[in-house]
Amino acid sequence: MTGQHRGTGNGPAEEPDPLGLRERVLYRDPAAIVLDKPAGIAVHKGPKGGLVLEDGFGALRFGAPRLPQLAHRLDKETSGCLVLGRTPGAIAALGRLFAGRGVEKAYWAVVEGGPAGEEGLIEAPLRKRDAQRGWWMVVDAQGGQPSATRWRVLGRGGGFSWLEMVPVTGRTHQLRIHSAHSGFPILGDAIYGRAPRTGARLHLHARHIAFTLEGRRVDVTAPVPLHMQAALSLTGWRPEA
Known part of the structure; x- marks a missing residue:
């Protein structure tokens, strides 16, 4: 990580931290925060309501006059690097970076079976399944939006x-x-997989993110979450020192 400030920083806590988010700060500067998002909690309010990550953003002010805001989103069940903007200018700039592919992102996943080769590119156009299924997506070669993933x-x-x-x-x-x-x-x-609808933990982790904002290079790696470690160990991963 480049130019980073980990953890809670100096001084007493400004506001209650019921979700323990200050301990999950991987990087902080005057413009941005990179948070290690826990799996199992949505980032913002949805139609079902309930507690969401944004409910804990008061603990991430660190003396700033405004609450930080999401620069992008991660799925409820996905863990790892989540970027927040701390000022209106930074939030706007981050929006441009994400929209213009100015952010480097890499995820780790444990998959069932696996590809035949060692690396490749998946190109499969995607569209929403239907209005009733909300964010659920389907592959649609004719009506989907171009979508590509390197692995x-x-x-x-x-x-x-x-x-x-x-x-x-x-x-x-x-x-x-x-x-x-x-x-x-x-x-x-x-x-999309074969896991049961209850009790499954998605093995997808936003491992790394990097970008340049207001002249500062931000380069952050999130630690492997506990729920992925056993399966990763089967594939040859070893805990970081």
Whole structure:
């Protein structure tokens, strides 16, 4: 990580931190925060309501006059690097970076089975399934939006593969549906894979993110979440020192 400030910083807590978000700050500067998002919590309010990550953003002010705001989103069940903007100018600039592919992103996934090769590109156009299914997506060669994902194998074992996945485009659920469409669904995926609808933990992690904002290079790697470690170990991953 470049130019980073980890953890809670100096001084007493400004506001209550019921979600423990200050301990999950991977990087902080005057313009941005990179948070290690936990799996299992949505980033913002949806039609079903309930507690969401944004409800804890008061704990991430660190003396700023405004609450930080999301610069992008991660699925509820996806963990890892999540970027927040701290000022109106930074939020606008981050929006341009994400829209213009000015952000480098890499995900780790444990998939069932795995691809035949060691690296490749998945190109499969995607569209929303229907209005009733909300964010659920389907592959549609005729009516879908162009969607592409690069992947490479980092390890194999136990009937699983450990992939690094880089989204070339940024469609909803892209990595999940591209994996399933290619014959190697992500472990724990209850929508596109073979996992049960209750109790499954998605093995998809936003491992790395990098961008330049207001002249500062931000380069952050999120630690592997506990719920992915056992399956990753089968594929050859070893805990970081």
